[in-house]
Amino acid sequence: MSGETPTDGERDRPRSDPVGPGRGLRRTAELAGIGLTGVVAAVMLSFLLLYWAQDLPVASELYAAFRSIGRAMDAAFGTNVFRHPIMWQSMAVGVLVGVVAPLVGSFLVHREMALIGETLAHTAFAGVAVGILVTSATGWSGSLLLVALAVGILGALGVQWLTERTDAYGDVPIAIMLSGSFAVGTLIISYGDGLTGVNIQGYLFGNLAVVTPDGARLMGALSIVVVAAVALTYKQLLFITFDEQAARVAQLNVTGYNTLLVVLTAVVVVGAMQVLGVILVAAMLVVPVAAASQVARSFRETMYLGVIFGQLSVIGGFAVSIGLGLPSGGSIVVTAIAVYLATILGSGSSVKAISTHG
Amino acid sequence: MTAIVDLDGVTFSYGDTVAVSDVSLTVEEGEFLGLVGPNGSGKTTLLHLMLGLHDPDGGSVELFGRPVEEFDDGGRIGYVSQKATSRGGAMPVTVRECVTMGRFAHAGRGRLSETDRAAVADAIETVGIGDLADRLVSELSGGQKQRAYIARALASDADLLALDEPTVGVDAESRDAFYALLDELNGDGITVILIEHDIGVVTDRANRIACINTELYHHGDTESFVESDALGEAYGATGQVVHHHH
Numbered sequence: 064m065s066g067e068t069p070t071d072g073e074r075d076r077p078r079s080d081p082v083g084p085g086r087g088l089r090r091t092a093e094l095a096g097i098g099l100t101g102v103v104a105a106v107m108l109s110f111l112l113l114y115w116a117q118d119l120p121v122a123s124e125l126y127a128a129f130r131s132i133g134r135a136m137d138a139a140f141g142t143n144v145f146r147h148p149i150m151w152q153s154m155a156v157g158v159l160v161g162v163v164a165p166l167v168g169s170f171l172v173h174r175e176m177a178l179i180g181e182t183l184a185h186t187a188f189a190g191v192a193v194g195i196l197v198t199s200a201t202g203w204s205g206s207l208l209l210v211a212l213a214v215g216i217l218g219a220l221g222v223q224w225l226t227e228r229t230d231a232y233g234d235v236p237i238a239i240m241l242s243g244s245f246a247v248g249t250l251i252i253s254y255g256d257g258l259t260g261v262n263i264q265g266y267l268f269g270n271l272a273v274v275t276p277d278g279a280r281l282m283g284a285l286s287i288v289v290v291a292a293v294a295l296t297y298k299q300l301l302f303i304t305f306d307e308q309a310a311r312v313a314q315l316n317v318t319g320y321n322t323l324l325v326v327l328t329a330v331v332v333v334g335a336m337q338v339l340g341v342i343l344v345a346a347m348l349v350v351p352v353a354a355a356s357q358v359a360r361s362f363r364e365t366m367y368l369g370v371i372f373g374q375l376s377v378i379g380g381f382a383v384s385i386g387l388g389l390p391s392g393g394s395i396v397v398t399a400i401a402v403y404l405a406t407i408l409g410s411g412s413s414v415k416a417i418s419t420h421g
Numbered sequence: 422m423t424a425i426v427d428l429d430g431v432t433f434s435y436g437d438t439v440a441v442s443d444v445s446l447t448v449e450e451g452e453f454l455g456l457v458g459p460n461g462s463g464k465t466t467l468l469h470l471m472l473g474l475h476d477p478d479g480g481s482v483e484l485f486g487r488p489v490e491e492f493d494d495g496g497r498i499g500y501v502s503q504k505a506t507s508r509g510g511a512m513p514v515t516v517r518e519c520v521t522m523g524r525f526a527h528a529g530r531g532r533l534s535e536t537d538r539a540a541v542a543d544a545i546e547t548v549g550i551g552d553l554a555d556r557l558v559s560e561l562s563g564g565q566k567q568r569a570y571i572a573r574a575l576a577s578d579a580d581l582l583a584l585d586e587p588t589v590g591v592d593a594e595s596r597d598a599f600y601a602l603l604d605e606l607n608g609d610g611i612t613v614i615l616i617e618h619d620i621g622v623v624t625d626r627a628n629r630i631a632c633i634n635t636e637l638y639h640h641g642d643t644e645s646f647v648e649s650d651a652l653g654e655a656y657g658a659t660g661q662v663v664h665h666h667h
Contacts, residue, residue: 173512302522305514308502312472313526313577314495359513360557 075329093364096371102284106160107155111283114276131338140300152279152353153271153338154381157391159286160335160347161377164353165369166293167327168348170304172356174324178234179222181345182241183329186222189244190214190333190339191266192251199255208278208333215329218244221326227318233380245341251272269340269392271384282334289327300324340392351376357406374403381395423450423486425581425612426471430480433463433470435486440466443480446635448629450580452605453613455627455643457620458658462634464584464616465503471614472500472583485580496526499574501567516561516569517554520544523576544575550601563588564595572624581612588617600626620652 113129116122133145144150171180188256191213198207218240225236252263265273279343293300303317311317330347335344379402380395389395426448432443440463448454448471458464469475470482473489482489485497523544524537545554548568553561558569567587574582584601588596604626607613617623623630625644630646630653632639639651646652 092636298522298525300512301518302525305512305519305522306502306504308474308504309500309522309573310525311494312498312500312583313522314493315525356511360555361515362513362518365513399526 092134093367093371096374097367100162100370100374103158107151107158108283108286110151111279114152115280138220142385149274150271150385152276154393156274156279156282156334157338157377157381157395158374159282160331160338161351161373162370163286163331164335164347165351165373166366167289167324167331168352169179169355169362169369170300170324171228171328172349172352174304175326176324177345177349178237178241179226180332180348181326181327182222182237182244183218183325183332184336184341184344185241186218186246187211187215187243187329187333187336188266188357189248189251190218191336192248192255195263196251196255207275208281208337211336212330212333216326216335218323219325219329223322226321263320265340266336266341267340268390269336269338269343269395271338271381271391272294274337278337282337283336285330287328291328292323293330296320296323305362329374338391339395340390343392343396346399347373350396350403354399354403354406357403358410372399372406375402424448424483425452426465426614427483427484427486428471428480429482431467431470431477431482432479433466433475433477435466439635441470441477441633442636444633444639445480446631447641448610448614451607452612452625452629453607454615454629454631455623456614456616456631456633457618457623457652457655458638460618462655464633467648468583468585468614468616472498472525494526496523496577497580498583499523499571499577499581500583501570501574501585501587511559514558515555516545516550516558516572517541517546517655518556519569520572520576523573523579526577539579540578541572541576543580544572547575548572556648562595563591564599567591567599568602571606575606579611581614582606583614585616586618587615588622595621597625 072163073294078368096263110129113122113126117126129151130146133147133151137143168177168180171177171226188211190213194207194210197210222237222240230323256333264270299310299315299320300323302313303320307317331348332344335347339347351371351373352365354372355365359365359368376395376399380391383389383394383398396399424447426446428447429445431441431444432439444467456464456468458546466475470477471489473482473484474663476490484492485494518593520541521537524533524540542554545551548571550565550568550572553565553569558566561569570587571582584603588599591599600622603613603615613627615623615627624647627643630639630641630643631637632646632651634655638655639646639649641649
């Protein structure tokens with residue numbers, strides 16, 4: 064619970080929310096954070112574009128400039144990381160995940176649909192398994208994530224279908240789907256064992272080295288789609304998240320927007336799976352949003368702070384991962400949880416109850 | 422007079438449990454209808470049927486003169502569900518954000534216009550919570566929350582307010598103030614349908630009463646309801662069920 068509900072007599076009780084200059088400062092800091100995140104995301108998207116188009120005349124020069132910046136960064140930090148384009152493409156995926164996961168998660172968490180993110184990650188894992196089979200049959204490495212995406216979206220539609228037909232105990236069929244699709248995934252992988260050299264552990268726990276150029280490009284394209292979709296339907300998603308029945312009475316297409324939300328979740332999950340791993344991917348949908356909800360003074364602020372906290376988690380997680388040679392998924396999630404704990408301490412309030420039941 | 426809601430022989434069941442059986446009633450423009458009945462009598466289900474949240478198993482529902490399944494002018498209805506008001510969730514939404522949702526039935530996908538913003542500010546002032554516009558709804562008291570939801574309905578220029586037990590958990594003083602506000606809005610021509618467990622409040626405020634317990638036991642003006650023994654029948658003994666088809 065979020066503390067006691069005040070009675071009407073306490074209407075004018077002073078609040079901890081900053082007013083006047085405090086509020087202005089906070090707003091400026093938030094906008095600066097969002098602006099910075101936007102710039103970083105744009106840089107990463109341009110890197111993906113340049114990396115893709117490096118053989119074209121103008122792009123090749125820019126790409127060379129990018130690489131020399133990387134070498135300079137390595138020299139400055141004493142690392143052997145930023146000179147490798149592979150690292151940049153992994154970081155690009157991470158940064159984009161840090162933007163889109165909290166964006167979609169803001170609605171998911173407050174719709175009490177967080178378990179659905181977890182389920183779709185496991186469905187996508189079955190998709191990766193199918194993708195491995197397809198890849199071994201066609202020899203085209205790009206198909207792996209595309210197949211995972213297709214299976215993930217089918218899974219999303221399946222989850223949506225299930226939740227609409229089950230009121231009470233709605234999370235039981237979801238939980239069955241969660242473990243069921245994972246089970247199918249493990250069976251397919253065992254069956255196809257040795258068919259390809261795909262690093263399945265990387266997909267389970269998240270690994271910077273798992274990211275392929277195709278995977279990074281797919282994430283770039285998906286991120287643009289997700290940001291555009293959320294920007295276009297923000298109002299409607301907010302209404303159905305806050306008060307679904309009233310949204311229905313106001314003649315919003317609630318089923319349509321719910322479907323959109325789970326499909327966007329599947330899209331984010333498949334993209335994020337590369338660096339976070341199947342088992343940890345849902346954390347990125349939930350933890351930055353939970354942290355933001357601790358301190359946010361409006362829903363818009365929840366989304367801003369969620370993206371900022373998500374970005375902090377990704378960049379901090381990468382620093383830990385690169386610095387200590389640990390898996391990226393665990394590093395990012397542990398950093399996200401550290402941010403969450405900091406917001407609890409910072410807000411000075413009790414933990415706000417956010418259910419994760421589907 | 423124009424019919425805002427028109428039910429004709431409406432029946433609805435949850436599985437084998439009949440919740441609403443053969444209810445016919447009309448809500449005219451400008452009415453303040455109190456919907457009463459014991460717990461589990463189908464009040465909320467009946468309201469959901471009126472608003473198109475459930476499809477009836479039998480009979481027909483018209484909203485603003487159109488079959489409810491064809492009705493598409495959501496801005497004309499302000500609905501405050503039981504869930505919305507009892508909700509103690511942690512979703513950080515400000516009063517202004519909540520009231521702005523009332524404009525979404527009108528606004529397209531783009532940004533809100535100045536007209537939208539002005540309507541939101543007006544609505545918040547009208548219900549008397551102007552000083553709370555930037556507070557989180559989850560931090561408001563029950564009475565303040567109700568006002569925020571009413572403001573949302575006003576922002577959408579609703580002609581019909583449908584309220585499901587809006588004052589549960591609200592202290593007596595705030596409840597009186599809240600009902601005074603409803604009276605005022607009804608006086609301005611907004612039709613009100615109110616589910617309320619406190620019969621005293623309903624008979625004080627509403628000018629029409631529908632008393633149901635699965636079936637309709639009484640539908641008429643408040644005086645005739647007070648004089649009748651519909652209440653006793655609906656709440657206890659088996660009594661005469663009213664059928665007035667049109």
